[in-house]
Amino acid sequence: MINVFNIERFATHDGDGIRTVVFLKGCPLHCPWCANPESWDPNPQLLYDKKKCIKCRECEKHCKSGAIYFKDNEFHYDKNKGDLCKESIENCPTGALSIAGEPMSVEEIVYVVMKDIDYYENSNGGVTISGGEPFTQYEGLLALLKAFKDKGLNTAVETTGHCDSEQFKTVEPYVDTFLFDIKHLNSPLLKKTTGIDKDRVMANFQYIANTCPNKIVIRVPVIPGFNYDDTFLNEVIMLGKENKVREINLLPYHTLGKSKWDQVMKNYYSDQKMLDKKALEKYKTIGQEMGVYVKIGG
Structure with a gap:
């Protein structure tokens, strides 16, 4: 592939x-x-559009690995957790999250x-x-x-x-x-x-x-x-x-x-x-x- x-x-x-x-x-x-x-x-990666984010934290709720989290009300993503958090993307109401690749x-x-x-x-x-x-x-x-x-x-x-x-x-x-x-x-x-x-x-x-x-x-x-x-x-x-x-x-x-x-x-x-x-x-x-x-x- x-x-x-x-x-x-x-x-x-x-x-x-x-x-x-x-x-x-x-x-x-x-x-x-x-x-x-x-x-x-070279691999698919998570993209985050800050302008679209309403900080509802639905992405954090649906990220089972804990790669996505909010600190001081700011979005963070730990790619070392090795999870693209597809459920988080699917449950983002504004489309602030997507995958490149x-x-x-x-x-x-x-x-x-x-x-x-x-x-x-x-x-x-x-x-x-x-x-x-x-x-x-x-x-x-x-x-x-x-x-x-x-x-x-x-x-x-x-x-x-x-x-x-x-x-x-x-x-x-x-x-x-x-x-x-x-x-x-x-x-x-x-x-x-x-x-x-x-x-x-x-x-x-x-x-x-x-x-x-x-x-x-x-x-x-x-x-x-x-x-x-x-x-x-x-x-x-x-x-x-x-x-x-x-x-x-x-x-x-x-x-x-x-x-x-x-x-x-x-x-x-x-x-x-x-x-x-x-x-x-x-x-x-x-x-x-x-x-x-x-x-x-x-």
Whole structure:
């Protein structure tokens, strides 16, 4: 079974044409601006929406393990008790509790994706597997890609590149597009902020670049206070030029996932305002001058 936390139909920003995006649970990174913090844990997890909670304590009453409790009239959840408290969720009158993640079979996922086959064919679209980091569930990722290819679908994988190199080589024949995240090229800063190893990421990037550069779309989440600077962004454009990648997407920082941080009971990155797309327009011009297609947004 594969743990999925969302399947988004009619997506237009995660690969060519109209697509269905399958979001897999699990990620080795801990980016403090992440729009999907519920993706980090590879297993289904409890979400708590404080705005919906009326503190009736029905959830506490129905939690047999004691994982859910109130202290000083505030909701608490002890995930170490290993109980998702489904009875508590069912008895919450306002829907303040929910579960992120559902085990699904390959067949179940393919069934959902194939509902929109006509749209893929008419728009040159297909299916994108995202996360989290899809390689966290490598066996499931590979099985899905093979199943989608058996159906003749165009496939894309959004990845941080932080995975085993042999796994990367194995899935490559079944992938039409790698939406490859490049978050920073400063190794110590990348490690400190996200927890990943630049060398591992770049080794996988270079393998694809050497093998089939036309499959690569570099994606850069542009984050003020982390990588929003001329030096880094010019380096990324040069990286794209040197490796003849298909295109580069600069994704302006946004706060659309901020509410999810409250639901997973974690603190968000900062109070930084969203980055205006216009602030990145100059990099399109720089890309044109260097012969690299730079797009603002996905």
